[in-house]
Amino acid sequence: MTDRDSQPDVEHGRSRAPARGPATLLACVPNVSEGRRPEIVERIAQAADGVTGIRVLDVHSDSDHHRSVLTIVGNRVAVEEAAFRLADVATRSIDIRDHRGVHPRIGALDVLPFVPLAGTSMESCVDVAHRVGRRIADELGVPVYFYADAALRPEFRLLVNVRRGEYEGLLASIGRDPTRAPDAGPRLLGPAGATAVGARRALVAFNVHLRTSDVAVATTIARAVRSSSGGLPGVQAIGLPTSRSGIVQVSMNLTDLDVTPLHVAVERVRVEASRHGVEVAESELVGLMPATTTLAAAAAALGLPSLGARQVVELALERAHDA
Numbered sequence: 001m002t003d004r005d006s007q008p009d010v011e012h013g014r015s016r017a018p019a020r021g022p023a024t025l026l027a028c029v030p031n032v033s034e035g036r037r038p039e040i041v042e043r044i045a046q047a048a049d050g051v052t053g054i055r056v057l058d059v060h061s062d063s064d065h066h067r068s069v070l071t072i073v074g075n076r077v078a079v080e081e082a083a084f085r086l087a088d089v090a091t092r093s094i095d096i097r098d099h100r101g102v103h104p105r106i107g108a109l110d111v112l113p114f115v116p117l118a119g120t121s122m123e124s125c126v127d128v129a130h131r132v133g134r135r136i137a138d139e140l141g142v143p144v145y146f147y148a149d150a151a152l153r154p155e156f157r158l159l160v161n162v163r164r165g166e167y168e169g170l171l172a173s174i175g176r177d178p179t180r181a182p183d184a185g186p187r188l189l190g191p192a193g194a195t196a197v198g199a200r201r202a203l204v205a206f207n208v209h210l211r212t213s214d215v216a217v218a219t220t221i222a223r224a225v226r227s228s229s230g231g232l233p234g235v236q237a238i239g240l241p242t243s244r245s246g247i248v249q250v251s252m253n254l255t256d257l258d259v260t261p262l263h264v265a266v267e268r269v270r271v272e273a274s275r276h277g278v279e280v281a282e283s284e285l286v287g288l289m290p291a292t293t294t295l296a297a298a299a300a301a302l303g304l305p306s307l308g309a310r311q312v313v314e315l316a317l318e319r320a321h322d323a
Helices: 038-049 076-093 122-140 166-173 215-225 262-275 291-302 313-322
Strands: 026-028 055-062 067-074 109-116 144-148 195-199 204-211 235-241 247-254 280-286
Touching: 026 076, 026 122, 038 055, 038 067, 038 076, 067 076, 076 109, 076 122, 109 122, 122 144, 122 195, 204 215, 204 262, 215 235, 215 247, 215 262, 247 262, 262 280, 262 291
Parallel strands: 109 195, 144 195
Antiparallel strands: 026 067, 026 109, 055 067, 204 247, 204 280, 235 247
């Protein structure tokens, strides 16, 4: 959240740059189930930042979701080590049994996706996900489920299927239902719960806040927008309450920006809200988004047929410097 009830974003990252190279650069975007104690989030971020070759680019905390999303980048070896160190601190610092937030979750380190950058193959990210996931299971004793491109079971390509029933449902079923057995680690949940480890393309997480107290309106709009209900392809959406008076939100993940750009999804939410007589209050970006997404949204807002990096002073200078 970007409102006053949210924890402030924490800037991290040392002056060292990640080791570069088109075949090795990747991102990791851990989602941890802590958004109300900034000292814990700081400790988790520092665990990753302490690895040579790693940059923590962003930390976004939300007190309503009780969740923080980190973005770290580096070479394969550095990212693997940073992800495990971060997992170690998160699973020792967060007791999921006491966790109450509006966002679905199954564990202290809820999801751990690896994302290819700069020509890195998806296969490389899958290998990293499997190695890190098995290390978390073996050394930390946390049940691990592999999802998205790293999934070992077709039903777990979709994260929603891994997280169905959340922590409470998994607690009741992990030991007795074979379909809920983890891919690695014990069939038993401890205080850290379970972790979903995956490999996927870059996505944009984006929330649209609506001026109404009726969360049913947000839920209806989310249903109209998301692909699983016949809405926009590549869009996942749920309606959630917030702690702000008279405000609810449509929380979205855009998983295929080539098919459904961000500005198209936001406009669809605006149209659906208008049909219900509800205004859009503001929007919120969770984590980072690609420059191409920003430029496409700016072009749409300004009525431009297109807007490229060469037309933006800072981006044009960066391109000239790299050349």
